[in-house]
Amino acid sequence: EHMMEIRRQNCNPMIMKVTYYKKPVFIHQGHMQWLWDVDGRRYLDLFAGVATVSVGHCHPKVTAAAEKQLRKLWHTTNIYVYSPLHEYVDKLAATLPEPLKVIYLTNSGSEANDLAMLMARLHTGNFDIITLRGSYHGGSPQTMGLTSNSAYKYPIAIGLGCHNTMCPDVFAGPWGGSHCRDSPIQTIRNCSCPQGLCMANDKYIGQLKEVFATSVPSRIAAFFGEPIMGVGGAVQYPKNFLKDTYKLVRERGGVCIADEVQTGFGRTGSHFWGFQGHDIMPDIVTMAKGIANGFPMGAVVTTHEIAASFGRGVHFNTFGGNPVACAIASSVLDEDGTQQISHEMGTYLLMGLSKIRDKYEIIGDVRGKGLQIGVEMVKDKASREPLPPAAMSEIFEDTKDMGVLIGKGGVYGQTFRIKPPMCITKDDADFFLAVFNQALNNYME
Numbered sequence: 001e002h003m004m005e006i007r008r009q010n011c012n013p014m015i016m017k018v019t020y021y022k023k024p025v026f027i028h029q030g031h032m033q034w035l036w037d038v039d040g041r042r043y044l045d046l047f048a049g050v051a052t053v054s055v056g057h058c059h060p061k062v063t064a065a066a067e068k069q070l071r072k073l074w075h076t077t078n079i080y081v082y083s084p085l086h087e088y089v090d091k092l093a094a095t096l097p098e099p100l101k102v103i104y105l106t107n108s109g110s111e112a113n114d115l116a117m118l119m120a121r122l123h124t125g126n127f128d129i130i131t132l133r134g135s136y137h138g139g140s141p142q143t144m145g146l147t148s149n150s151a152y153k154y155p156i157a158i159g160l161g162c163h164n165t166m167c168p169d170v171f172a173g174p175w176g177g178s179h180c181r182d183s184p185i186q187t188i189r190n191c192s193c194p195q196g197l198c199m200a201n202d203k204y205i206g207q208l209k210e211v212f213a214t215s216v217p218s219r220i221a222a223f224f225g226e227p228i229m230g231v232g233g234a235v236q237y238p239k240n241f242l243k244d245t246y247k248l249v250r251e252r253g254g255v256c257i258a259d260e261v262q263t264g265f266g267r268t269g270s271h272f273w274g275f276q277g278h279d280i281m282p283d284i285v286t287m288a289k290g291i292a293n294g295f296p297m298g299a300v301v302t303t304h305e306i307a308a309s310f311g312r313g314v315h316f317n318t319f320g321g322n323p324v325a326c327a328i329a330s331s332v333l334d335e336d337g338t339q340q341i342s343h344e345m346g347t348y349l350l351m352g353l354s355k356i357r358d359k360y361e362i363i364g365d366v367r368g369k370g371l372q373i374g375v376e377m378v379k380d381k382a383s384r385e386p387l388p389p390a391a392m393s394e395i396f397e398d399t400k401d402m403g404v405l406i407g408k409g410g411v412y413g414q415t416f417r418i419k420p421p422m423c424i425t426k427d428d429a430d431f432f433l434a435v436f437n438q439a440l441n442n443y444m445e
């Protein structure tokens with residue numbers, strides 16, 4: 001009865017709602033790449049809770065590892081030593097190159113980025129932080145300062161030192177502040193070439209130098225960048241952009257932080273960590289989402305030198321790295337072949353989507369790497385104006401009604417995002433391509 005009432009109202013008013021679908025999709029159960037709603041309808045989940053369910057919903061091996069740990073020890077904090085924690089950090093450290101070997105565990109990506117900000121500031125003694133236009137780095141008050149996308153910022157952030165929240169690209173302040181103005185990443189409006197890379201790297205780097213020369217203090221604490229921008233719409237950078245940016249940032253005394261919350265754990269297909277595809281070595285790497293297949297967890301990995309900047313201070317996190325999360329995350333790392341699936345299925349989907357792009361005037365760009373894919377929708381290929389929200393919504397809802405869940409993103413909400421669990425098959429990819437093609441057809445008619 002209670003459920004009927006909630007369904008009648010479309011949502012339980014006591015729950016903070018994110019408006020995504022016109023009518024909420026009542027998910028009841030999941031298995032690998034599939035979800036079922038309360039009416040027994042099956043959906044192919046190509047969004048995976050925003051790239052979170054990395055190896056599959058209720059993956060049998062991961063579930064077994066969780067159950068085993070739940071019967072032994074649920075919780076204790078890091079003032080004690082317990083084996084799931086130690087086993088896990090050894091395994092995680094083995095996936096990262098030297099000198100990235102010191103690990104702090106948290107419960108989310110925002111917490112991880114908060115901690116990375118603190119580390120960067122303690123280590124450098126500097127305050128200012130550079131992020132990129134269109135980026136998302138978290139929803140905590142501090143990381144909201146890093147996030148550029150105005151859709152995720154609130155006026156309250158003004159009280160926290162993030163000035164001028166009306167303008168997504170300028171904010172700086174006594175704490176929580178960061179600069180991301182005039183950042184060198186293009187948005188849809190000037191993006192008119194394949195892969196979203198319309199300006200040469202020299203031009204971006206020229207813009208970045210200009211930002212340093214005009215508005216950013218001569219010394220900075222850090223640069224935050226995702227290897228491929230996630231919420232921003234699977235935006236890829238020109239070759240060497242991150243490499244050249246790291247150089248400029250280090251010249252100004254800053255450390256370089258790779259936010260791997262979306263790109264880590266094999267999602268880009270070619271490498272286990274997204275930064276490895278850019279010929280760069282970050283000073284700090286943050287991660288979450290796919291780390292524990294949807295169980296709340298995050299991590300910060302850094303060097304011994306930066307970790308030492310905590311000095312005698314203790315960083316304490318009650319739930320961070322709890323035994324169950326560690327056991328789950330360990331079994332995620334044990335799962336073989338996910339990166340390979342990401343590579344093969346990602347390449348297959350990109351090829352299929354590119355063919356669809358050539359058929360429809362309203363697809364401006366198909367881009368991404370591995371199973372981190374963006375399909376940018378436009379009014380027409382010539383103007384490259386973003387497809388308006390109502391039209392996006394129509395295609396999105398239709399795709400859902402035909403049994404496939406995808407995501408949305410981009411500065412103007414104009415990019416469909418595909419980030420499935422890394423267990424999808426060629427049949428799943430074919431099913432999605434047919435459904436998406438049909439949804440576009442229906443819209444154009």
Ligand code: PMP
Pocket residue numbers: 050107108109110111113136137138139226230231259260261262288289
């Ligand atoms: N960084 C990136 C790149 C993200 O995409 C997100 C979440 N969308 C976060 C940080 C914040 O993670 P969380 O929601 O777990 O706090």
